[in-house]
Every structure is written in structure tokens, then in C-alpha cells.
Amino acid sequence: MWKPGLLWLHVVSDLLIVISYYSIPLALVYFVCTRRNLAFRWMFVMFGIFILACGTTHLMSVWTVWTPVYWLDGYIKAVTAVSSVITAVLLWPLIPKALSMPSPEELRIVNARLETQTGELELSNEALRTEIAERKRAEEEIKVLAKFPSENPNPVLRIAVDGTVLYGNGASAPLLNEWGCEAGQSVPEALKQTVKGIYDSQKNKMIELKNKDRIFSMVFSPVANSGYVNIYGIDVTEQRQAMIEIKKLSTAIEQSSNIVFITDCDGVIEYVNPVFEQVTGYTRQEALGQTPRILSSGETPDSLYQELWGTIKRGLTWRGVLKNKTRYSRHYWCNTVISPVKDQDGNIINYLTVQEDITEKRASEEKIKYLAFHDEMTDLLNRSRFIYLFAERLLSSHEDKEPGVLMMLDIDHFKSINDSYGHGLGDEILRSVSRLLKKALHDEESILGRLGGDEFAIYLPSIDEKKGIVTAEKIREQIEGFRSGNIPFRLSVSLGMVIYPVHGSTVSELFTKVDAAMYRAKELGRNRCHLYREEDHILEDIHSRLKWKERILKALEDDRFEVWAQPILDLKDDKVIHYESLARMRDEDGSILLPGAFIEVAERFDIIGAVDKQIIRKTLELMSAEGRKGKTFSINLSGKDLMDDEFPLFIRSAISKTGADPDRIVFEITETAAVIDIERAAKFVKALKSIGCRFSLDDFGVGFTSFTYLKELDVDYIKIDGTFIRDLGHNRNNQLFVKAIADVARGMGIKSVAEFVESEETLKIIKKLGVDYAQGYFIGKPEPLVF
Template sequence: MTLRRQLLLAISIIFFAVFLGLQILSVLTMRDYLQQQLASHAQDAATALSRPLEEALAKNDQTLANIQISTLFDRGYYKKIVVLDPAGKVLLHKELNGGKDNVPAWLPALFDLQTPPGEAFISSGWRQLGKVVVVSHPAYAYDYLWRSMREMALWMFAMYLVVWGLTVVLLRIILGPLEKIEEVAIAIQAKNFRRIEVVPQTRELQRVVVAMNHMTERISSLLDEEIARAENFRREAFIDKVSGLENRHGFDLRFNHLLSEEGRFETAVIFVLEFDGLKEYNHQHGYQQGDILLADVATVVTEVFSKYSNILGRIGGASMAAVCIDVDQKTMQLLVDALQYRLNQVLLRASRQVSLAAGALVFGPAQTRGDIFSRADLAIEVMRQAGNGQISLTLMEDSEAVIAGSHGWRTLIHNALADHRWVLFAQPVMRLQLRQLVHHEVFSRLLDTQGNLVPANQFLPMALRHQLMPEIDQAVVTLVMEMLQKNRGTYKNIAINVSLQSMESKEFCEWMQARLKYSPELTALLSVEISEFACAKDHAVTRKFVSVLRELGVRFGVDHFGLDPHALNFIREVPPDYIKLDGGLVQEVATNDNSHAHLRAIVKFAQSLGIPLIAQNVESEASLQLLIADQVECGQGFYFGAPEKIVVAEAG
């Protein structure tokens, strides 16, 4: 219960207690007053009757006496009038019962009005003729008491509504800053450190706000320092100092990662640029001028590819390369034309002592790095020999075959979705020091019509081309949930990968939310992994999808982390439950000091946010011990076990 509701409830209880006390006090006071009035009224009536009854009783005329009594009794203010002779014998008697219909039955039972009788002697001279006894009727007194109680209750209720409304307004003013404090506290719990902009006037709350802002500023500054340190190590390891592009080492890591990650792209184009005559230009004008020329060229390359490139690097002394994924043929040609025109302008300033030899090669995910660069080198040589300075787009033969067979792949995937021809494989993720199981990562494979497994790097690019990834991810999530339902206790936790295409699909997000909402016991066992590439490409989509996962109670992890220059800032904005270090970076640690320093900076940053790290591609005991020394908590790789096919238990 919120503090506002607690205060309103406390005020309501206090108000009710005060109302109850005032009501009881008022009723008791009113009851005493009414009892005195009833007694006085009865006595006055008895005294008034004694004189008329004297004459009637002196003549022994009971009819006259009865008329005298009825005249007074019929007004209805009296409950009983009795005339007694000197011996106490009843001469006349009139009594009225009931008369409390206008008040609830509980009122007379709870507040009994005593009606003392009024008495007067009847005498003629010195001779006593009898006595008259009058008892007032309490009906009107009860009615008056009930009306008084209702009026007081209505007035008190009206006052309560006024006070309640004023209290709500005042609490909103007073506790408004407290809600901001609560929001920031929740954000800090989610590792999102931000300031409280509203400073309350209340001294105690003001001190809390100042203290929390001071704490968040200190933590934010520490995180900024860690990010800056990690970025410095990344630049030392992977950035070329002259051009500002990725160096050969960084380019190779990211390019190999691009080719190895399943479902990352459908088609890609690589631009390889070589600058002939640069060595002679350096000898003639000095290396400083040569570096300036390279920096100008790098600026042009960065500006031309700013919206489309995924990797930009200087891969040799006089060579640069850019990789763009999933751009159409028209865009590729525009990039070629813009690049050629801009570079010619730069080289013209070098008096054409330096010339451009370039190749643009379109390839698919099935190609190897060696084949791609071999064909790119051939395209460069063709351009160099032609001597026309024109960059042309070249398609690799395998890529052409894949594109030509696009319809066949689409049919195969559609049929697999319709026939549920999917197989799940699971690989363990272990805690390094204790060798304890953390969770299993699940991979999906397609079965063709002959029952053969189809590698993911073959069908996923076609799924991306035909916008089928949401349907595939939906099929995988369904299989995993059914497996968890049937194989209860077999798997501790399960991690699945979701593509950027699925996150961008409103239908998939709504389906997943509905599918997981009513299975909280299974949802608690589920983790969703999103690649660093997807997180960096569209922050807004990723942030929205992660918020849905948080609402469902699903854990969220970032996969293949450590190579993108903007990834650390995203982690700070949307802290995941865990981070998986890229396998290529992990393998570089043992042989490259700069990569090792970069990894240690990532570890320090993750520890600052309390985020566990999982190293991928752990293949040996030496690699394991090195990761333990660097305080990496968990690992995944063939050292702990290869992916194994999941056998779903039959329903009992």
C-alpha cells in the first residue's frame, strides 16, 4: 500500500473515531435531556388533570372523569394515564402501545429512554379521593433523537468529504517529490542512475533528494570513467591512430563475427580500397603529409558510408575496407558513385600522384572470409588493369545461386513452419569456478523434406530476405515452452535468441506477450538473448521489447558483446541481466595484450553495474583459467559440452 493511501486511511480512521465519539456523546446528552423533559411533561400533565378529576370523583361520575382523561390522552403524547382510588385500586386506565415505527428497531434497544411517571393526588377539601399517574410516550423523543443523529452524521460526512478532498490535494503537493524519489529508486534498482529534478520544500525530503542526487552523480561519474577507460582500451586495441577507422585486427574480428553469427544478414557488400603510389608520395612529401591524405580519405569513407556501413577499417598501410549489410542494388550503386566522386576530389589535391584501385563485391553468409577477399582482390586488379578508374559491383557465384534459389528457400521454410519441422539443440552455460550449471542456450535447426538438418547459416539469410524471422522465432518459442512443460525439471533455465526483425514486428511482440503471460511458472525459466548488433542498430525498438520482457518476468541478455563502439552506452541505458562476451574477443585475449586490456575494462564496467559476464568459445583449460583470473563469472563453449539435441518427453 502506498504512503498516500496509508495516510488517507489513517486520517479516515481518526475521523471515524472522532465522529463516533461525538455521536455517542451527543446521543447520551440528548437522551438525558429528553428523559428530563419526559418526566417534566408527565408531571405537568398529572398536576393539570388533578383539578378536573376532583370534581368528577367527588360526584362519583366516572363518565365525566373518563372524558377528562380522554381529552388529554387522545393527543398522543402520553403512553399511560391511570386513576387510582385511595386504596390503590384502578378506577380508570388508558394506555397506548407502539408508536416507534419512524425509528430503526436498534435505537430503542441501544438507547433506552426512561419515562418516569408524573403523579398528583386528587382531593376534595381534606378528603383524599385518589391519585392520577401519567407516563409520557417516548415515540416523539425517539424520533427527535433519531433525526438529531442523522443530521449530525450527514454534517460529519460532508465535513469528512471536504477534509478528504483537501487532504488529497495537500498530499499530492507534499508527496509529489516523494513519488519522484520512488521512481528514481526503482530506476537505480534497475541499474539506471539518474537525478531527481524536483527538489521538495519539505526539509526532510529535501535532504533525501540531495543525498540521492549526490549518490547517483558519483555512481554516474564512476560509470562514465569506466566507459571511458573501456573505450580507450578498445581504441588502443582496435582503432587505427591515423585514419580513426578500425585497424586490421579490429576489422578482422568484426568481419569474422559477421560471417559466423547466424541470421545476421541476407546479403552484404564489401568495398576494398587500395591507394597506389602512396609510398612514393610519402617519400616525396613526408609521412606527415601522407597521414593527412589518409585521414582525408578516411573522412570521405566515413561520410559516404555513415548511414549504411557496419564495419569500416584500415586493413593495410594503403588499404581500407567497408562492409554494408542488407542494402539494395540501387543503394549499392549510389554508394559506388558517391565514393568514386568524393575520393577523386581528394586524390586530385594530391596532384594525382596517388591513384585509387577499388573493388565492390556482393556476397552472402555462406561464403568464407578467404573466398571473399580473394574475389575482392581480383576485382581490384581488374579495375587497376582497366585503367578507367571505375568501381564496379561484382556478385560472387555462390551469392548469385543463393539469390536465384530464393523462392525455393522460401517454400522450404514455409513448409517447415506448417509441418513443425524444427529441432532444438541445447548447449550448457557454466559457472567457471564452481563448474555449476547456469542455464542452457537453445539453437534451432530446420529439417528438410528428407529429414536432414539444414544449417542455420543457409536458411536464416533467406528467412531474413522474406521477413520470416518472426514466424521462425514464434515457432521456436512455442517449441521451447512445450519442452519446458513436458520436460519439467530437466532444464534449470533456457535461453533463446530473438532477432531484430522479430522485435520490430508488432504482431510477434503481442503474440509473445499473450503466450508468456499465462505461464508464469515457465516464464521464470526463460531468458531472451539479443545480439549486440541488434541492440546497437535500433535502441528504441530494443528498449521497448526489453520493457515487455521485464513486465513478463523474462530475463534479458546481450549476446556477442564487446566489438561495437556504442555498446557500452546502450548497456548503461538498458542494463541486461547478463552479458555474453563475443567468442572472437575471448579467443584473442590469450595472444593480444590490447584485447586483454579491453576485456578487463569490460569486466570492470560490468562489475560496477552488477551484471554477470558469460564468455563464449571457451575451448580449453588454459582459456578457462585466464577468464577466472580476469573475474569472468560464467562460460560457454565446447570445453563444457557441444550442443545436444533436445528430446521432448511424451505426454504421460
């Protein structure tokens, strides 16, 4: 029955089972011995015995194949059966307990919770350890203070609940002296009540006490069940002063008239002052957290911003002018200073920006630049700019050999119109004629300007005589045909013409001849155009001006030129110690003639120098008289005087002869006269300033080409032309112009004088605008200056 193959199948299988069954108990024994705190340990032991018995049973099955020991095999199987039953019986009650045990996933969750709780406990323990360490340190400090109070440089006191001073170290002496007590004596009642209140509360309290100019921060520390309070002080005077300084700085920034804002290192705004809100339109809440890009106008080049950031990131201060934009898209200009703010280690932590709103100032400067070249009333070129451009054009015309036509015209009977209808209508006529001239001249290369008063000049390049006459007639006809409801009569002009280069090749030649041609047009009946002819000069000479020349020469011969003086008020102290010397001519019939009657003729016939010399000599003599010493006099000089190299020598001689104080002499020169030959004018001024005389630039603002001439001439005063002062109370532009002139003059160390001050209102305005002196009928009218 037992075939060899079947036999060995049983034998090998049983042997493998035996080996496995014997190894399992060994593993269980190792596990149980290693894991001492194992639950249900005895169950693992029983299970090991059961497995071992099963292995022995399989071993006996192999053994009985060759050795029939069936009784032994039976006993072993019986032992196996018993162990199996016991294991099974004991196993079933353990099943519920085993099921109630947590699963591996549940154990992981519990473990994670335990780890979190452990971390929290560690943090709590660390905080507790820190608090304990701080308390120990504080206790140690208190012990040191208590142990060595006499060595403490700060006040240390012990005061009983009843107010008795139990102890006070040397540093507490000033406080005890102020309280009027010493050790063993009671402190003032208010302090005693404070000590009692703190002891009853058993809580530390800090109180600041003042001793003369020092401030102490005192810590009152009650000692339980002792009946006293320990007091430890520290001098905080420097800290409080620093806080006061910081508060002052903060207040200054808050109340500054400039825009101030602070950003972090990345340019994020952290602070803005009230002026920032007023100018930009952004509230503090809206600006904080933003960058200055919200103010960008979009017109500033990127290169400027790159330069700005490159400068401040290197720790340097950047200065410049920026054009910004408000929240409401209004542009404004500001002088800007951006400075890095560094910490103690030199690291940049913030940027401080301070900006001055210069929008109005810049507008004034632009206005000044414009008025330096233009006539304010008509917006045409002013006299000096016209002459400059005309001279340039003559130069280019000479090189290109191009002809041209110069015209000069004035409005017929304009003086009578002004006298009869007032300056308001006269100004309206000037503006109307200006518009008509602009309309008549379409050529962009033509030059048009107002020379002054009712005189206008036109230069038409690249046209010949025939075209010039046609254009002149067209201008005359348009003005004659002009009608306006504001002007109750017809206008007409007298127009003179000269041809370049036929009638001359220089500015001086052409202006002299065109002026003669214009007067010839007037003599021929007005309202006409007249081309210059050679005989016009002769006709001009034999005209009434020749008679005036004789009258002037006779007045000089008879010594009939008189000195009148008009007071000039110093607005700083409301005193008059300065006068302007004015020329008056007494006619043969005894009447007084104003300069307007004789100055033009005197200049035309080169006798103005003689008139000026007589006025200068008389003024210096009158200045030297008793009662006038200490007073300053301004004396007018003509343009011809400036071009006379001998004139300074005459003035030096007159000063020497009369004994007048040169420091009290101010010579007035006009803008137009000075800029004709600026180098000679500067030389003239320098010659007389070297002996102490001073200079004033008269009629400033009507034709001046550049503020740089002020520096070149080195004048001490400028007199703002009366056209800007007359209606100052009703003309905002004039106010801006006058303020700008006063500001620039002050910056250059030059005093400003306002002419034609004829009312209290005007006086108040010029004071507000920063003008230094006032002259006009409201201050005082010209009066004869006699011995």
C-alpha cells in the first residue's frame, strides 16, 4: 500500500511542518521576552506550547513510518489535543478585549495629538522658564540694590506706611531736601498717602517725580507684611528731553508750510503731513500704503527717476524740481529734497521727502520771462526785443543781400484821446490797433512790436519798395475802417517807411530816418503813409523842434532849469529820507514846463547832457546845504550821458566842488538807455560806484530783456514802472509781476521802488508784495528844492 513516492511525500511534508512549527514558538519566545510590558503575555505562551505540540505530533508521524511506537505517538497526540482545547477555551474570552484595543490608525491619530500637546507643553514650559528667569534676575537686581544702596547712583528709599523715611541713599538727598525731610522724619502728606495706597494694594507702581531741572522715574515696591515700601528711582531727564525734541520735530513737520512725507525702503508711503493732503488732494488714509507714483504727472523722464533712486540708494540726498499731479489731475511744480534716514548701524530704513510748492512762483517766473520780451498790454514784442530781432535780421539780410521795409506808425491825436476820454479807452485803442496789425501781417518772418506809448514798428523782410507801399496802405486802410462800439470815433495812423539797404544799413540809421518819415506823414496831414525822402531830414530840422532847441539853449544860458524833489517813503520804517531830483524848465513868461515838453528835443539835438549837468550841479549844491545832510537824492541821467566817457569826470568834479556825500547820491538810468550798449553802461556805473555813488534802474519792466543785466550793471535799486502800479488793486497779473520783481531783486541784494503810488490801497498792496520803497502822489507831490 505504501508506495515509495507516496511515502516520501508524507515524510518530507511532515518534516517541513515540524521545522515551521518548531520555529514559530522560538519567535514567540523571543517576542515575549523582549516585550516585557506585553498585554495578554500568557496567551502568547500557551499558543507557543500548542504549536510546539503540533510540531511534535508531525515528527512522530514520520518516526512511526519506520519504528511502530504507536503508544508514544498516541500520548503525544493526547498532549497536543489537551493544549489545543485549553488554548481554544482561553482564546474566545480574549476576543472582545482584543477588539476594544485601538487600531494602528487610531494609535497614529492619538500619537499625533500627543505630539501636538507635547509641543504646546514645551512652549508653555519655555515661557515659564523665561518668566522664572526674569523674576530671578529682577529679584537679584533688587537684592543688589538692597544690598548696596549706597553705591547706587540713582535714588533708593524706604518709606514706612506712616510716611517716615526709614532709609535714603546719597543719590536721594536732593529729593529729601525738596520734600523738607531726612531719615527718621515724615514725608509730605500727599506722598505719604501715595505710599500708603501702594502698600495697601501690594502692587508695584511707577511715578515720575521732578527735582528742580531733573526728572526721576520712581518704582514704588511694597514689601508684604513689612509696613514699608521700597522706592527705586532712575534719572530719565535726558529721555524726557529727547521725547520733547521728538514732539517738537513732529509738530514742526505737521505745521510745516512744505509738503512732507516719509516712505519705507521700497518707496511705500508711511507718513504724510497736512500740507501733503492740502496740495495733492489725497487724504492721509488714501496715501498711506501707496507709493509716490500716485503723484506722477507722466511728463517726468525715466532718466530723472533713475538718477533720483540711484542717488538716495547710495545714501545721498537728492535735490531737484519735479512736476507732479494732484488727485484731481491738476499739475503743480515743487522743489524736492529727498534724504535717506539711517539706523544706528548706517542701514537705510526710510526716505524723508520735503517739497516746496513753487507753482505760483514758477508761473511768475514764466510771466517775467514773457514780459522781458513782450509788451504786457498788447502782447507784442517790446522795444528792446524788437530792436534785437531787427538787428539780427539786418545781419542775415546783409549776408543774403535781401531788401526789407521798416515801418513806424503812431495813432493820430492819441494824447488828446487819452486826455479827453481817459487811459482806459486809450489802452483799449492800443489793444485794438495791435490786433489789426497782427491780422494784416500774415508773413511769419515779419517782426511786429510796440516801441512805447502809441508807437508801433514793423519790419517786413524780403520785400521791395513797391510791395512795402502796398502793405503800408493796407494797414492804414484797415485801421481807418475799424469800428467798435467801445470807441466812439474813427481811428487813423501816421506811418513812415524806409527801405533797407537804400536808406541805411544799421539799426540807428534806419530808425532815425523812419522816425523822420513818420513825423513827415503827420506834418502832411496825418492818416497817411510816407516813404522817407532826403528832404525829410531838412524839413524836420526846420520844424518846431528847432524853435524848442533855441528855447532850451536860452534857458540853459539864463540858468532857468530848476530842481524839484519828490519824496520816497521807506516802507520798512515809514520814514522819508530819500528824494528824487526832478528837472523843471522855467519859461521866459515864468511858467513851469515839465520834462515832457523839452526832454525829447534836448536829446534829439544832443543838448540833454548840458541840461543834466545843470540839474546835477544844483542838486549837489542843495544837498550840501544845512538841514539836508543825511538825506539821499536820486538824479536822472539820460542815455546820452551813459555814452559820454567824459561825464563821470564831470560828476566827480562836481561832487568835489560842492562837498556832497557820494554815499547819498543815487543816479537813475532807464532800462532802454542801458541796454543800447550794455558794456559802456556797465563801465559808466563802475566808474561812479568806485567813489561811493549808487545806481537805480528806472522804468523797470517795460522793456528789459534779461535779469542778467541787473548783475552786469550792478545797480542798487530798481524802480518798477508805473504801468504795473496804477491799477495794482484790480490786476492780479500785475501783482504777480510786481511780487516776482521784488523777490528776485531781494535775492540779488537790490532794493525795489514802486512808482505812481497814488492811494492807500496801492501802498498796502506793495507792502504786502515785499516792495522796499514807495513813490507817488499819495506819498508826496514834487516841490521846488531851494536853499
